[in-house]
Amino acid sequence: MSEQSIPENKESYSVATYARRFGLTRQALINDDLDALSDIPRKMGRAARRLPNNLFWTELVSNSGAGPVMQEGGGSLNLFHDNHASGDTSHADALAEAGLATAFENLRKVIGLAATGATAPTLNLTPQFIVVPAALERTGRQLLTDVAATTSGGVNVFSDVGLTLIVEPQLDATSATKWYLVAGPTETDGAEIAFLNGNQQPQQILVEGTNVLGLEWGVVLGVGVKFVGHRGWVRSGI
Secondary structure, three states: OOOOOOOOOOOOOOOEEEEEEEEEEHHHHHOOOOOHHHHHHHHHHHHHHHHHHHHHHHHHOOOOOOOOEEOOOOOOEEOOOOOOOOOOOEOOOOOOHHHHHHHHHHHHOOEOOOOOOOOOOEOOOOEEEEEEOHHHHHHHHHHOOOEOOOOOOOEOOOOOOOOEEEEOHHHHHOOOOOEEEEEOOOOOOOEEEEEHHHOOOOEEEEEEOOOOOEEEEEEEEEEEEEEOOOOOEEEEOO
16 A cells, blocks of 8 residues: 655644723713713724624735635635636626536536645535625525526526525625635635634723723734635636
C-alpha cells in the first residue's frame, strides 16, 4: 500500500481585538433622567454582537465584490473568479431559472484538492442556500415557490430541492444584482469565524474616572473572519 499526503489549503488569518469606549460625567450621572446607565451599555453590547456578521459580509464583497484573494492557486485569484482550477466561481447570469441551473451545475462539478500524482475528485456539492441582496428578495422567493412565476401553472423545478433563501441588505451597497449559491457548511471549507479564547460574547468593562470625572464603559470583542476555501460559493448576477 502506497502512502499519500493529505492535500491542504494554505489560508491563514488572525484574530483582531475591537473595542469601543463611552463615558458619562459626574453631572450626567446625577441628572440621569433618560436611564443612560442601562441603555448605553446595552446598545454598545448589541453593536458588538453585530460585529462578526458585519465582518463576514465585508469580507465577502471585498475587492469591489470579487472577494478576498485566495492563497490556493498562487495568491493570484479572488474568491470569485472564472479561472479556478477547481471550477468557475463567478458567472454573469441574472437570478432566474436558467442562471440558477448554471450555478447548480457549477457546484456539482467542483473539483476538490488532491495529493501530488493523485486524481482530484469531483465533489458533487449540494447547494443549500441562495444569498441575495434585499433588491432580489422577491425574485428569490418566486424561484422557490411551487409554481413558476413566469408560466401559467408551470412547475418550478427548484421548489423542492431544499434551498434556503438568505436576504442580506448589506450586499445592496456593493451590488443590487449579484447573488450567491452556497453549498452546505459541512460539505467543504468556506468562511471561518474565530473568537479570541473562544469568547463569542463581547466583554464589558466598567472603570471609574479616567478621561472623565464619572464612569466609562469599555466593550471588547476579539474576532477574525476569513474564507479558507472557495469551492462552496458561486457568485452570479449581471
